[in-house]
Amino acid sequence: MRTKFLNHITDVELDLTKSLDAITTDDFKKIVYDVNRVPERLRTFTKTEKEDFNTYVTAFIDRCKKKGYRTKGNQHKQYSEGTLRKYYQLIDTIALFEKEEGKKVYLNSFDSKTTDSFESFLTEQYAISTAGRKLKSLKTILTDADRNNKEVDPYFKNIRGFSYETTVVPLSEAEQELIFATPMPNKEMEVAKDWLLILCGTGQRFVDCNALSKDMIKDDVIVVTQKKTGNIAEIPIFDRVRRVIDKYNGFPPKFSDNESTQNVRLNLLIKDVCQECDIDEELEEVKNGKRGRYKKYELITTKTGRKSLATYLYKELRWDAQSCMAITGHKQLENFFIYVGGKNSAITEANKKRVEEINKETIEKRSESLKISP
Template sequence: MTKKKISDIIKKICTEEEEYPVNTLLYFVSQYINNRKERICYSTYKRYKVFRNLIARFEGFIKNRITISNVNCEFVQNFILFCKQEYYNENTIYRSLNFIKTILNFVEKKGIATSIREFEFKRIKEEKEVITLSEEEITSIKKTKIPAALKDSKDWLLISCYTGQRISDFMNFTNDKLLEIDGRLCINFIQQKTNKKILLPLHPAVIEIIKSNNNSFPKLINAQLYNKNIKKIGKLAQINEAIKAKKRIGHRAESLLVEKWEILTSHIGRRSFATNFYGKIPTSLLISATGHATEQMFLNYINPLDKDQILCLSNYFDTIYNQQLS
């Protein structure tokens, strides 16, 4: 799907939204989204929609419209209490509060007084378990025979594990983004979420997949089907380690003991890439590959289009791959 088509969908949805009474929180949320509709991607719009719907549910709970003047410390306490009673996960709660704080800033810029200075909330940091595929599990997936209908999904899953990109980026890999640097096959693209330019040398495993697909990338698959398919692939490959994980049910998350294949999603490749190569490849090179902004000090010194870094990362890929073959 092209960026223009996605933008048109967002505009259509935004213009069809319910109208809210003036000076209510939802009125300004709607204004904020409409003001940004030309600049946001569909995934960002969906996230805003989650926040907006949660605020609407809270209004239903208190049986009253929330005016901008009522968004204060008491609002924060009641909102958190409501969300916890409804079993919303911590991320959804605090991301929603941060979004509401953004709305207050938006309103302040219009010259309307708010209680933003008293709008504070302290989050108790939870220990978050990061789910990844080990190198052994990735090898198991490679070797597992699967139905033809799952082949493209399997190829994309492996590509994601060896490129470390989000589904919005790797699922848009095409031959016209390929180029050679000193004989090394690379892919050149702009990350959709961050608008960051990435020039990434392709891991030998990715090059093998391209060759197996008549020198092309696999067929495009929509995210929903892809997520469904990789769970089937994980089950066939016996990725069945029992782990305690938060499984999302709607906008809520429950902590359950599950087999790993049950919670495989499109982001597993990105996490696995970062985890499996960490300590084997300099962190600065990994960050240049993933485009992460979490290590800001590293990013200040990295140029993703630097030829020497691209070739150096490519050499590391080759060395590790050849060691696994021997």
């Protein structure tokens, strides 16, 4: 790709019919078109249609629901709720972008300028990995529109998603108790604190935690149908969760009815909550793809809760992995062990403690037996 670009730039430089001052942005557009093999019919692109972007995404989702897809083995399958949710969330994101820009977004809106603006908007509003996923969803929609002979700007072929690793750090029991006991300086942070305690106490993904309601509480457990997997999880109600539920006679109020907006706002506020609680240990971790030293509160996200409960149940309460996975929604045992800190060390430590308990019980029983024997 780099060689192609350099060759095309050289062609422009050696064009003796033009002076240096006469070289225009059209020359560089031609380079982009040539490198990406854009058909001639699209090179003189003129926007004539105004088809609403979100209307098309809604129709795209409906088609996905009706048609499903074929696997490599030619099996017919339905798209998962998690896959479709990405496109529903894209609709919400585009609506927020329209509000930010003060104008409608159409299928043919995504030229280089609008795409750059949208990417900047995403990286300001979301974590880098989330922004990258949304760009991938955008390109999927525009590719589908192009295949269906809809008018799209040919620049969409240059859109690239991206992903960067960010370490998910758990909060210990002591840290959660500190958060519970620390008064917040304002009501907004108090609500965010309570949501963080709910996240840590239920161990659910944000999307499931955000959907919690009082009618899900049955016989002193919270019964959740997890959106990503469809699994039904029965979650015991720990003390801090019970106190939050009692406080609101249900679950805390939301900052927004829009799921994406709620997640963005909560992600910002729970960092402030942990900073207020002086959870500021310096950690050598990765944030948005960059390894460095960060204060722990800087690494707190809505993903922290799920890892906190998984780690607590498995490493401290020594629940078996399958029971933990029934709550967290993990499907693969290997992934769960990695999630809670590494397969070998986790298994060794848990089993070591259990064997010590068994040995102690065996010795006590043996002693009792010897006392009884004549």
